[in-house]
Amino acid sequence: ALLFPTRLKVVPHEFSDRASFRSWLLDDDGGFRNTFTRDIRAREQVTAPFVWFAPSDDGHDVEDFLGGHDDTLAWCREFMSPRDEIKPNYPVADMMDDGYTKDHGYDYDLVVIGGGSGGMAAAKEAAVLGAKVACLDFVKPSPAGTTWGLGGTCVNVGCIPKKLFHIGSLLHESVRKDTPSFGIRLGEPNGASATDELSGIVPDPSTQMRWELVRENIQNYIRGLNFKYRVRLREKEVTYFNKLAKFTDKHTIEAVDKKGRSSLITAARFLVAVGGRPSPLSCEGAEHAISSDDVFAMEKCPGKTLCVGASYISLECAGFLAGMGLDVTVAVRSILLRGFDRECADKIGDYMVDHGVRFKRDVIPSKLEKIETGQTKVLFSDGTEEVYDTVLAAVGRMADTDKLGLESVGVETNPKNRRIIGKFEQTHCPNIYAIGDVLDKTPELTPVAIQAGLYLARRLFGGDKEAMDYQNVCTTVFTPIEYACVGLSEEDAVAKYGQNNIEVYHREFVPLEWSLSMSRSHNAAYTKVIVDKSPQENVLGIHYVGPNAGEVMQGYGTSMKQGLTLKTLTDTVGIHPTSSEEIVTLSITKSSGEDAAAGGC
Numbered sequence: 102a103l104l105f106p107t108r109l110k111v112v113p114h115e116f117s118d119r120a121s122f123r124s125w126l127l128d129d130d131g132g133f134r135n136t137f138t139r140d141i142r143a144r145e146q147v148t149a150p151f152v153w154f155a156p157s158d159d160g161h162d163v164e165d166f167l168g169g170h171d172d173t174l175a176w177c178r179e180f181m182s183p184r185d186e187i188k189p190n191y192p193v194a195d196m197m198d199d200g201y202t203k204d205h206g207y208d209y210d211l212v213v214i215g216g217g218s219g220g221m222a223a224a225k226e227a228a229v230l231g232a233k234v235a236c237l238d239f240v241k242p243s244p245a246g247t248t249w250g251l252g253g254t255c256v257n258v259g260c261i262p263k264k265l266f267h268i269g270s271l272l273h274e275s276v277r278k279d280t281p282s283f284g285i286r287l288g289e290p291n292g293a294s295a296t297d298e299l300s301g302i303v304p305d306p307s308t309q310m311r312w313e314l315v316r317e318n319i320q321n322y323i324r325g326l327n328f329k330y331r332v333r334l335r336e337k338e339v340t341y342f343n344k345l346a347k348f349t350d351k352h353t354i355e356a357v358d359k360k361g362r363s364s365l366i367t368a369a370r371f372l373v374a375v376g377g378r379p380s381p382l383s384c385e386g387a388e389h390a391i392s393s394d395d396v397f398a399m400e401k402c403p404g405k406t407l408c409v410g411a412s413y414i415s416l417e418c419a420g421f422l423a424g425m426g427l428d429v430t431v432a433v434r435s436i437l438l439r440g441f442d443r444e445c446a447d448k449i450g451d452y453m454v455d456h457g458v459r460f461k462r463d464v465i466p467s468k469l470e471k472i473e474t475g476q477t478k479v480l481f482s483d484g485t486e487e488v489y490d491t492v493l494a495a496v497g498r499m500a501d502t503d504k505l506g507l508e509s510v511g512v513e514t515n516p517k518n519r520r521i522i523g524k525f526e527q528t529h530c531p532n533i534y535a536i537g538d539v540l541d542k543t544p545e546l547t548p549v550a551i552q553a554g555l556y557l558a559r560r561l562f563g564g565d566k567e568a569m570d571y572q573n574v575c576t577t578v579f580t581p582i583e584y585a586c587v588g589l590s591e592e593d594a595v596a597k598y599g600q601n602n603i604e605v606y607h608r609e610f611v612p613l614e615w616s617l618s619m620s621r622s623h624n625a626a627y628t629k630v631i632v633d634k635s636p637q638e639n640v641l642g643i644h645y646v647g648p649n650a651g652e653v654m655q656g657y658g659t660s661m662k663q664g665l666t667l668k669t670l671t672d673t674v675g676i677h678p679t680s681s682e683e684i685v686t687l688s689i690t691k692s693s694g695e696d697a698a699a700g701g702c
């Protein structure tokens with residue numbers, strides 16, 4: 102793919118072969134020569150006529166204009182990298198084949214559709230690299246009428262409010278379950294006997310977590326973030342439009358504002374980063390359910406709640422609502438946390454039961470009905486009926502692509518989830534790219550969207566070659582007992598390598614911070630490491646169920662990227678006393694049949 106033109110004119114120089122151009126281009130240290138990069142940085146010289154000729158041996162000997170300094174530098178980086186590092190499988194030629202030239206005559210070099218985690222990251226990075234960028238973000242109200250500001254799912258109706266409610270709920274649980282054992286007194290214990298109070302068995306009923314207060318504080322924090330995001334786009338010279346976009350052709354979108362006023366915006370390249378939205382229930386009366394798009398902003402406490410679905414979103418919401426002291430039921434059709442490690446998922450379920458969450462197994466709601474009290478009556482598939490103050494549907498998410506006009510520009514989507522099909526974030530329409538939750542077969546996580554956006558911007562406008570690596574991404578489920586993992590689940594490891602070719606090291610343990618409390622489930626925390634049975638015992642997956650799971654797992658994720666072996670893991674000296682040290686001191690194998698319950702220190 103690395104063809105050199107028969108003649109390359111870099112005014113006033115002219116080169117006829119790759120070697121002479123390369124030796125002119127690179128300085129002694131292998132970087133781009135100063136004069137070249139300095140010229141390029143001088144904006145007024147941006148259109149200086151650098152010209153390259155296509156190779157004549159492909160029958161194409163017409164003079165092609167490559168572009169100005171920026172385009173030429175990008176081309177040089179792409180084709181003449183000082184490191185000559187072409188990532189395997191990275192389709193350099195495809196990326197350059199999107200019809201992009203600097204003097205394209207469109208309004209923008211790049212228009213990003215969607216101002217969420219991925220879209221904003223890509224827009225700012227592209228602008229920093231010199232591209233003229235616009236970003237459109239428009240929030241369609243949820244069916245229940247909830248709407249929000251700039252920043253997308255994560256900040257408004259996802260990670261941020263979810264984690265803040267979760268933290269609040271953990272604090273509340275700790276106040277009730279742990280603080281008595283540490284001798285902390287928060288108000289009078291309302292009738293609990295001194296012995297009960299000391300043992301921590303009787304929670305202090307005077308503690309309360311007030312929905313209206315925590316909700317207000319969280320929403321204020323989010324409004325602050327919405328404002329900061331706007332400022333940051335402006336600082337990076339990204340033009341922001343609060344408009345809904347739809348493709349009219351591959352270089353044009355129609356942008357419609359809140360008042361229905363429409364305008365056309367053109368761009369050489371588009372990046373679709375529109376994320377996803379919750380799927381509604383499919384039963385009669387589904388409109389009486391809310392979703393994760395609504396729950397965090399509810400004015401009134403949700404009260405007695407039914408969470409429908411066994412997704413991480415359903416379990417996380419059920420967990421923090423129960424931790425606040427609410428009566429919570431989860432309706433589960435089949436298994437908890439499909440796609441995650443089964444054993445860990447079941448431990449989460451067990452812990453949640455101890456935490457006060459009721460599970461209604463093997464059912465789906467078949468009808469929802471509003472009753473006079475304002476509550477919702479739910480008829481389940483097993484014929485039972487129950488009444489709830491709130492029904493929260495968390496049965497999956499769909500990419501938000503159905504009204505984007507993608508079919509008119511040849512961008513293909515997966516009919517099952519409406520997510521865009523692409524390779525290296527490039528869609529079937531070469532000048533249209535996609536990242537984040539909207540891109541099929543990639544993890545639906547904020548840091549994934551951000552990293553894919555940054556890498557894509559750097560490849561398109563910075564001459565980088567690094568492709569996004571979607572393997573071994575750490576993730577955490579913020580249920581009352583948290584769970585984090587990296588790599589394969591035990592089921593996936595068995596499916597990929599065969600039961601006889603893997604080994605599992607595991608341990609149940611009591612986190613020290615829970616050890617004084619009598620109200621905590623015994624040995625609820627758990628960790629396991631799955632390795633292959635090759636001589637070097639490569640680590641295939643690490644799983645941890647316990648406090649601060651995300652903090653524990655992040656570093657192991659870095660090790661996994663380097664190709665972690667069991668020896669390296671167990672050669673690592675632990676930090677004592679922590680829960681994380683349980684991972685580096687594992688010795689009990691599943692195949693030995695030994696009890697995985699750990700002893701003391």
Ligand code: FAD
Pocket residue numbers: 214215216217218219220237238239240241252253254255256258259260261263344345346347374375376377393414501505536537538539545546547548550
């Ligand atoms: P989004 O952030 O969804 O942004 C897309 C934006 O595009 C939205 O603002 C949307 O309104 C806008 N838009 C859509 N269509 C158009 C259009 N036609 N024109 C203009 N604008 C449009 N991830 C984690 O990593 N950790 C977590 O703990 C976590 N918790 C979560 C909890 C919940 C309840 C949910 C729902 C998600 C959670 N996620 C979490 C997932 C994370 O929020 C997403 O992976 C991430 O936000 C995806 O970013 P994105 O840029 O792809 O899309």
